[in-house]
Amino acid sequence: MIKLPGLIDPHVHVREPGQTHKEDWDSATQAALSGGVTMILAMPNTKPPIFDASTLDIALDAAKQKARCDYAQFIGAGPDNADILPNLASKAAGLKMYLDSTFGELRLDDMTLWMPHFEKFPKGYPIVLHSESRTMAAGILFAALYDRPVHIAHISLKEEVLLIKAAKEKGIKVTCEVCPHHLFLNNEDLTGLTYGRREVRPQLGTKEDVDSLWKNMDVIDCFATDHAPHTLTEKDSDNPPPGFPGLETLLPLLLTAVDQGQLTMDDIIQKSVINPREIFHLPEQPETWVEVDEHAEYEIHAADQFTRCGWTPFEGWKVKGKVRKVVLRGKTAFEDGKILAEPGSGENIRK
Ligand code: DOR
Numbered sequence: 283m284i285k286l287p288g289l290i291d292p293h294v295h296v297r298e299p300g301q302t303h304k305e306d307w308d309s310a311t312q313a314a315l316s317g318g319v320t321m322i323l324a325m326p327n328t329k330p331p332i333f334d335a336s337t338l339d340i341a342l343d344a345a346k347q348k349a350r351c352d353y354a355q356f357i358g359a360g361p362d363n364a365d366i367l368p369n370l371a372s373k374a375a376g377l378k379m380y381l382d383s384t385f386g387e388l389r390l391d392d393m394t395l396w397m398p399h400f401e402k403f404p405k406g407y408p409i410v411l412h413s414e415s416r417t418m419a420a421g422i423l424f425a426a427l428y429d430r431p432v433h434i435a436h437i438s439l440k441e442e443v444l445l446i447k448a449a450k451e452k453g454i455k456v457t458c459e460v461c462p463h464h465l466f467l468n469n470e471d472l473t474g475l476t477y478g479r480r481e482v483r484p485q486l487g488t489k490e491d492v493d494s495l496w497k498n499m500d501v502i503d504c505f506a507t508d509h510a511p512h513t514l515t516e517k518d519s520d521n522p523p524p525g526f527p528g529l530e531t532l533l534p535l536l537l538t539a540v541d542q543g544q545l546t547m548d549d550i551i552q553k554s555v556i557n558p559r560e561i562f563h564l565p566e567q568p569e570t571w572v573e574v575d576e577h578a579e580y581e582i583h584a585a586d587q588f589t590r591c592g593w594t595p596f597e598g599w600k601v602k603g604k605v606r607k608v609v610l611r612g613k614t615a616f617e618d619g620k621i622l623a624e625p626g627s628g629e630n631i632r633k
């Protein structure tokens with residue numbers, strides 16, 4: 283049995299308010315705990331989006347009632363809310379800016395819309411960018427121009443990891459995360475994944491992209507799931523929304539990579555605990571740990587998961603390393619497949 287600190291997932295779509303048929307604060311935090319994740323940072327592209335004081339309160343009220351692990355909620359940058367967000371910064375995980383099109387309404391097409399957010403959002407609080415390819419390069423230029431840190435969500439391309447490497451070497455304050463699906467799947471070998479179930483933003487990369495992410499693992503600061511649940515009916519429809527669930531498969535996939543010599547345990551602790559804590563200014567969780575049976579081999583099946591979405595892109599994958607027990611702030615929160623933490627026992631770490 284191996285003991286790890288509770289993992290932090292800085293990128294989770296909880297879907298509440300507005301789309302609780304996909305997920306809510308209860309099911310998302312159960313999925314987190316069963317995956318060894320004891321703290322999640324929730325994204326703001328809900329319905330309505332979290333973009334002012336009252337929508338932030340709606341999300342935080344739901345979380346307070348239902349969350350079973352610790353959390354914070356991002357606020358979203360819109361075309362006309364840059365003036366009000368600084369007052370909300372201390373209550374939020376940070377500011378999320380959608381610079382490319384994806385699921386939900388939050389998007390800032392025009393670079394003049396990015397400027398007031400970079401100017402006004404307090405420098406001590408993180409800005410996270412959904413940016414792809416050349417938009418990412420523009421986002422890094424903004425970090426340099428405004429001399430403030432930016433965190434690039436879900437990098438997926440060779441050109442992205444190489445550009446971030448170069449920017450870091452120049453001293454620009456940029457950090458980044460990678461998702462398991464961009465490390466373990468590519469767009470050339472998708473046996474078993476039908477069309478709608480391949481849809482994700484950023485899209486899956488080529489084998490060359492994936493190889494480059496692995497090769498430049500030292501450039502990558504965090505692992506993040508981008509847990510983005512949509513139901514199977516939605517994924518298999520004519521107009522499938524992009525996104526994969528990921529909270530319950532993150533740690534088993536990473537542990538399997540450790541078993542195969544592709545990663546070390548230290549990589550997991552660094553990129554899923556230490557670095558996210560530092561980048562997002564998160565508190566330590568006292569008396570919090572995860573017990574993992576590193577020898578247990580099993581198959582991933584959606585039927586065993588706590589997420590409400592009912593599927594996983596890793597269906598049938600054989601993994602080695604199983605979460606047996608999770609202790610959160612001194613209390614057993616998960617043990618042998620059962621959630622023991624009560625709804626509302628999770629704490630808002632920004633309160
Ligand atoms: O695939 C994605 N799904 N990418 C995103 O950026 C949003 C997410 C979602 O909310 O479904």
Ligand code: ZN
Binds near residue numbers: 293295325508510
């Ligand atoms: Zn996302």
